Amino acid sequence: MATDAMKSQVAAKWQEAFQRLNGDSPGISGLMKFSEAWAISVQFLYPWDISSVPVDVDGRPYGEILYIGKDLEAARPAFNVVNRSKKLPALLETFLDDVRKNFYLVENEITQYMARYEEHQSTDEIRGLISRLVEWYRAWAPPPDLGAAVFQSYTLNFQTRLFSALPPSFTGGFKNLCATLLSPPSAEDAIVAVWRDFDILGLIERYETIIASVGYEYIEEYVLRTCTGEWGKPMLDDLRIWMSEKVVPWLLHVYARGATTPDEARTMLQGVGSRFDFHINKTLCDLRTREIFDVIIDYPDSMGALQDLRDCMQRVDQRADLVAALRKQNQKRLLNPGADTKLILQQYVSTIKCLRIVDPPGVLLFKVADPIRRYLRDRPDTIRSIVANLVGDDDDENGESLVDDVDAVPIQQHDFDDYSDPNWEPEPIDAGPEFRANKPSDVISTLVSIYDSKDLFVKELQVLLAQRLLMITKDGSDRVEKERKNIEILKIRFGESALQVCEVMLRDMTDSKRINTHVQAQKSSRLQPTIISRHFWPALESSDLVMPGQFHKLQEDYAHEFNVFKPDKKLKWLPHLGTVQLELELEDRKVQADVPPLEAAFIELFSDKPVWTLDELIVAVGSVNRSAAIKALSTWVDLGVLKEDPENTFNLLEKAEEGQSAAAAARERDTAKLVAPIADIPALSGTQLQQAEQMRVYWKFIEGMLTNLGGLPLDRIQTMLKFAPGYDKTIEQLASFLEAARREGHLVVRDGVWRLNPGHEA
Amino acid sequence: MKVNVKQWHAVAQWRWDTGNAEPEDDGEGDVCGICRVPYEGCCPSCKMPGDDCPLIWGECTHVFHMHCLLKWIGTVASKQQCPMDRKPWVTAERKIGSTPS
Numbered sequence: 001m002a003t004d005a006m007k008s009q010v011a012a013k014w015q016e017a018f019q020r021l022n023g024d025s026p027g028i029s030g031l032m033k034f035s036e037a038w039a040i041s042v043q044f045l046y047p048w049d050i051s052s053v054p055v056d057v058d059g060r061p062y063g064e065i066l067y068i069g070k071d072l073e074a075a076r077p078a079f080n081v082v083n084r085s086k087k088l089p090a091l092l093e094t095f096l097d098d099v100r101k102n103f104y105l106v107e108n109e110i111t112q113y114m115a116r117y118e119e120h121q122s123t124d125e126i127r128g129l130i131s132r133l134v135e136w137y138r139a140w141a142p143p144p145d146l147g148a149a150v151f152q153s154y155t156l157n158f159q160t161r162l163f164s165a166l167p168p169s170f171t172g173g174f175k176n177l178c179a180t181l182l183s184p185p186s187a188e189d190a191i192v193a194v195w196r197d198f199d200i201l202g203l204i205e206r207y208e209t210i211i212a213s214v215g216y217e218y219i220e221e222y223v224l225r226t227c228t229g230e231w232g233k234p235m236l237d238d239l240r241i242w243m244s245e246k247v248v249p250w251l252l253h254v255y256a257r258g259a260t261t262p263d264e265a266r267t268m269l270q271g272v273g274s275r276f277d278f279h280i281n282k283t284l285c286d287l288r289t290r291e292i293f294d295v296i297i298d299y300p301d302s303m304g305a306l307q308d309l310r311d312c313m314q315r316v317d318q319r320a321d322l323v324a325a326l327r328k329q330n331q332k333r334l335l336n337p338g339a340d341t342k343l344i345l346q347q348y349v350s351t352i353k354c355l356r357i358v359d360p361p362g363v364l365l366f367k368v369a370d371p372i373r374r375y376l377r378d379r380p381d382t383i384r385s386i387v388a389n390l391v392g393d394d395d396d397e398n399g400e401s402l403v404d405d406v407d408a409v410p411i412q413q414h415d416f417d418d419y420s421d422p423n424w425e426p427e428p429i430d431a432g433p434e435f436r437a438n439k440p441s442d443v444i445s446t447l448v449s450i451y452d453s454k455d456l457f458v459k460e461l462q463v464l465l466a467q468r469l470l471m472i473t474k475d476g477s478d479r480v481e482k483e484r485k486n487i488e489i490l491k492i493r494f495g496e497s498a499l500q501v502c503e504v505m506l507r508d509m510t511d512s513k514r515i516n517t518h519v520q521a522q523k524s525s526r527l528q529p530t531i532i533s534r535h536f537w538p539a540l541e542s543s544d545l546v547m548p549g550q551f552h553k554l555q556e557d558y559a560h561e562f563n564v565f566k567p568d569k570k571l572k573w574l575p576h577l578g579t580v581q582l583e584l585e586l587e588d589r590k591v592q593a594d595v596p597p598l599e600a601a602f603i604e605l606f607s608d609k610p611v612w613t614l615d616e617l618i619v620a621v622g623s624v625n626r627s628a629a630i631k632a633l634s635t636w637v638d639l640g641v642l643k644e645d646p647e648n649t650f651n652l653l654e655k656a657e658e659g660q661s662a663a664a665a666a667r668e669r670d671t672a673k674l675v676a677p678i679a680d681i682p683a684l685s686g687t688q689l690q691q692a693e694q695m696r697v698y699w700k701f702i703e704g705m706l707t708n709l710g711g712l713p714l715d716r717i718q719t720m721l722k723f724a725p726g727y728d729k730t731i732e733q734l735a736s737f738l739e740a741a742r743r744e745g746h747l748v749v750r751d752g753v754w755r756l757n758p759g760h761e762a
Numbered sequence: 763m764k765v766n767v768k769q770w771h772a773v774a775q776w777r778w779d780t781g782n783a784e785p786e787d788d789g790e791g792d793v794c795g796i797c798r799v800p801y802e803g804c805c806p807s808c809k810m811p812g813d814d815c816p817l818i819w820g821e822c823t824h825v826f827h828m829h830c831l832l833k834w835i836g837t838v839a840s841k842q843q844c845p846m847d848r849k850p851w852v853t854a855e856r857k858i859g860s861t862p863s
Binding site: 470500503504507511526527528529530531532533534535536540549550551554555559563566567568569570571572573574575577578579580581582583584585586587597600603604606607610652654 | 763764765766767768769770771772773774775776777778779800802803809810811812816817
């Protein structure tokens with residue numbers, strides 16, 4: 001039961017509460033007054049249905065004000081009473097409770113608007129909904145007299161209810177509405193109003209990510225539309241200008257609302273502005289990364305795109321993506337059997353140049369180049385292509401030379417870090433462990449460095465030079481000069497000593513001309529030889545061709561004159577090389593032709609005897625390759641001079657056959673066909689054949705060691721051969737050579753041990 | 763039919779006429795006994811073969827690159843002897859036309 005103490009306590013509380021409500025008024029008059037004031041306050045604040053009453057622009061009803069007790073003047077004293085009695089919190093609670101109860105009114109309207117929106121997908125509905133929501137919000141808002149705290153609680157409460165009431169489809173609608181505001185057809189005032197409404201309802205904070213995504217999407221769309229395939233000039237600056245003109249005003253509404261001065265706005269925009277700028281960079285970077293392969297193809301017309309890429313890369317860390325994209329594209333579009341080696345080289349060179357623009361230290365290049373280089377190394381004709389380019393072999397073709405650096409520098413074999421270099425910089429952070437900072441060296445060095453040694457190049461260069469020099473027929477001093485110029489340039493790259501041999505070859509050319517002039521002065525001859533120094537020219541395929549008849553006489557005569565001029569030297573003819581300019585006098589026609597010596601030898605034979613069999617012909621010119629002989633004879637058949645009938649028997653046609661002569665005449669006009677036979681590459685063996693030749697020298701060593709030591713494994717043979725002078729073959733080359741020897745029956749191999757084949761000794 | 767040769771662009775190699783009947787072309791040919799480089803090559807101190815690096819014939823029938831031999835003769839150790847047979851070196855007349863051509 002209640003004790004006295006408790007009773008007195010309750011009494012004191014009661015007294016206190018009573019005192020607070022009643023004040024100093026006599027009796028319960030204060031209490032009555034408070035009660036009245038409470039009723040008025042609640043009535044004033046009551047969230048009413050604005051659809052039922054016309055309202056003015058501030059959301060205040062007009063007309064039957066008194067009827068619903070919305071007279072602020074009347075309500076103010078009541079508020080004061082409630083406030084004085086410290087019952088404001090209770091009043092607020094009641095009010096918020098009323099809001100909760102009546103919020104269904106708002107929800108109903110939201111449902112109506114959203115239903116219409118879903119039907120028409122028109123952002124006007126969303127705009128309407130938002131204006132309407134603002135009206136509701138304003139109509140229900142408590143007057144400022146009640147203090148900021150009450151207002152804030154109301155706002156928070158209203159917004160919370162509103163957000164929970166908005167259906168999911170509202171998000172999409174809102175986004176669309178924002179997008180229409182970005183590229184507005186409507187007037188500035190209207191836009192300002194919309195953003196104000198958003199702000200009032202707290203939609204900006206709530207949907208900030210959506211608003212931002214609208215901006216991002218807008219940027220993406222614009223970048224893709226304007227920059228795709230536009231590689232000629234840098235786009236980044238244009239994009240920034242566009243952004244400050246189109247996007248920044250929009251951003252001002254969102255992020256700098258309430259800013260009073262431009263300076264203030266600028267500080268408010270700083271963070272978000274750089275976020276949007278980043279997005280431009282990223283979008284552009286992504287785009288260029290996707291396009292990179294074609295950008296490289298278009299180089300140097302795509303400089304702009306590359307500069308953009310470089311600038312973007314500084315803001316956006318997408319280097320790994322670029323490498324991955326380019327490698328993938330290369331794999332798919334470049335490094336396949338269908339691509340020409342020259343094309344791959346061209347693209348590789350372009351890649352080098354492009355990526356140097358994007359990333360001067362060369363880390364990207366290193367990562368991208370690696371697969372290309374590995375692929376090129378496996379192609380058999382890579383060296384030839386590179387060398388052909390070095391000497392400008394294809395300058396009569398359409399392709400531009402790979403090499404257009406004017407300032408040739410010596411080829412750098414990779415050098416090591418110079419630790420005493422005060423300007424030394426650490427390798428870039430994404431450089432892998434195998435990264436070798438190749439200092440900005442020239443393209444040729446990079447190409448040559450595909451292979452481990454430059455010797456291969458020098459050898460191939462010699463072969464190529466030899467071919468080109470021997471192709472020079474008539475007075476070709478300017479072409480020799482051109483070759484000399486080439487060699488001078490290459491000397492700077494490869495070093496003087498490496499190209500010494502080429503120097504000798506060139507001198508042979510000028511010497512030949514000098515000797516020839518002298519010999520011709522003594523005794524004019526139609527024979528104009530190129531006299532070469534053996535050992536200095538690449539191994540020329542040997543031939544047993546013997547020139548018959550007048551050709552032999554010409555050779556003899558010339559050799560004699562030469563011997564008179566140079567008593568201590570003699571000439572050894574390489575009869576299968578060179579070209580002969582012939583005129584055949586037949587009974588009814590004359591045929592002119594530039595042909596290789598074998599063709600000339602054959603037709604000379606026919607001047608003695610009109611019918612020859614193939615075998616007779618071959619014997620008569622020494623022994624030549626049968627297929628070469630057939631090819632040579634078919635040249636004459638094509639020209640209508642010979643006829644094969646029956647098979648392998650050739651007849652001279654003193655009189656042109658019907659149809660044949662027509663065909664011949666047709667061909668005569670087609671001069672390209674006439675000179676076609678000599679357009680063939682002179683019979684020089686390529687480096688591969690040369691290597692096999694060289695290997696033959698070491699065969700004696702191998703044979704000796706296997707005789708003395710019995711069986712040996714491959715690596716032992718390699719180790720021992722290294723003692724042999726000048727041995728520079730790799731173990732792979734040795735293996736393939738031994739394999740070839742095994743096929744020929746010289747060797748047998750069991751369990752990796754090589755032995756001489758005992759059965760083959762005989 | 764008559765075949766008229768208007769012009770013939772041919773290719774030939776020059777050889778030193780060493781007087782030794784040369785076996786038909788195979789391998790590297792004869793080499794200088796001092797530097798072991800073929801006669802048609804050039805001695806180690808030369809870059810151009812041929813007239814710039816001629817041969818020298820001895821009475822003893824040995825043939826060397828002239829530069830190689832002069833260098834050898836220039837040394838005290840040579841005692842003016844042919845390095846092949848240690849006979850006193852006597853330069854021979856060139857054997858012009860000694861081989862039937």
